[in-house]
Amino acid sequence: MAQIDLVNLRKEYGAVVAVNDINVVIEDGEFVVFVGPSGCGKTTTLRMIAGFEDPTSGEVRIDGQVVNDLEPRDRGLGMVFQSHALFPHKTVAQNIEFGLRMKNVPLAERAERVRDVAALVRVTHLLGKMPAQLSGGESQRVALARTLVTNPAIFLLDEPLSSLDAKLRRELRAECDRIHQVLKKTFIYVTHDQEEAMTLADRIVVMRGGNIEQIGLPMEIYANPVNSFVADFFGSPSMNLVPGEVVFEGGRPCFRSRGLSAALHDRFKGISAGSVTLGIRPENVSSEPAANGRSGDAVLPVRLVEPLGKDTLLYF
Ligand code: ATP
Numbered sequence: 147m148a149q150i151d152l153v154n155l156r157k158e159y160g161a162v163v164a165v166n167d168i169n170v171v172i173e174d175g176e177f178v179v180f181v182g183p184s185g186c187g188k189t190t191t192l193r194m195i196a197g198f199e200d201p202t203s204g205e206v207r208i209d210g211q212v213v214n215d216l217e218p219r220d221r222g223l224g225m226v227f228q229s230h231a232l233f234p235h236k237t238v239a240q241n242i243e244f245g246l247r248m249k250n251v252p253l254a255e256r257a258e259r260v261r262d263v264a265a266l267v268r269v270t271h272l273l274g275k276m277p278a279q280l281s282g283g284e285s286q287r288v289a290l291a292r293t294l295v296t297n298p299a300i301f302l303l304d305e306p307l308s309s310l311d312a313k314l315r316r317e318l319r320a321e322c323d324r325i326h327q328v329l330k331k332t333f334i335y336v337t338h339d340q341e342e343a344m345t346l347a348d349r350i351v352v353m354r355g356g357n358i359e360q361i362g363l364p365m366e367i368y369a370n371p372v373n374s375f376v377a378d379f380f381g382s383p384s385m386n387l388v389p390g391e392v393v394f395e396g397g398r399p400c401f402r403s404r405g406l407s408a409a410l411h412d413r414f415k416g417i418s419a420g421s422v423t424l425g426i427r428p429e430n431v432s433s434e435p436a437a438n439g440r441s442g443d444a445v446l447p448v449r450l451v452e453p454l455g456k457d458t459l460l461y462f
Contacts, residue, residue, distance in 0.1 A: 224298030
């Protein structure tokens, strides 16, 4: 079991409130991603869970036990960081084995566990190499193996893929997902990348300015963001946010702004007149007449066409 409760967790650095009384329950075996822009407090949260930072107030609980006063090594956690910092004069096998050696695990068991975990993260062919002979992606796999081999109940990953190029990041993202499915352990993953959060998470915690803006399933957050910050953060290209106002025409709510007016969908029946921001996901804009034969709601000149191969982006 490895359930984590963050209870009114707060961290101040002098006048800076890095984390502002947050409350989250992370279930055993769950893959939770903390995501948000730089400086929003996600690393500080992870470091308080790990025991590298003392909370100013509040509690970190693991399986119901308050662990605020426990040393990092006594919390049953494994951490993977952005910078993988392998020992340069040890082979890959010796690097992976290091944590087990520190715990005086017998030689035969060490060899077996290194073999198993190397197979899991697909670095068996690299075991005899030195870190300087590895690519960035290979180094990060070894760093992952080094943590996995110690068999922690909880994995904490702080931007583990951000130093890799886009293709490798996608590849290793899929590996993280696969490893989680094999191990079924609790994973907490910190990233500023909304795509990583959407693809990896069972649940996403969206942070801004030390606060939690929204917690939810990826598609729940995408479809029903609680505010325009969350709406804008998820999706690429991001949601179009158009300031305007709601007016009533023939008893029906309509959106009006410079250059765009549209009758609102029935789900907005209860809306009041006044200033609003209309959010439109790019994929929900159609240049075709609606299925009911009506012409579109807006006539907008296209300013720029960007063909991307599979998709073409139109700016207007
Ligand atoms: P990033 O993605 O850039 O790492 P983050 O969301 O992980 O950002 P944190 O590193 O948790 O953000 O920082 C949250 C806030 O706390 C920031 O304003 C940061 O400047 C501040 N902060 C973090 N660590 C310290 C420290 N040791 N001393 C003073 N302020 C700090």
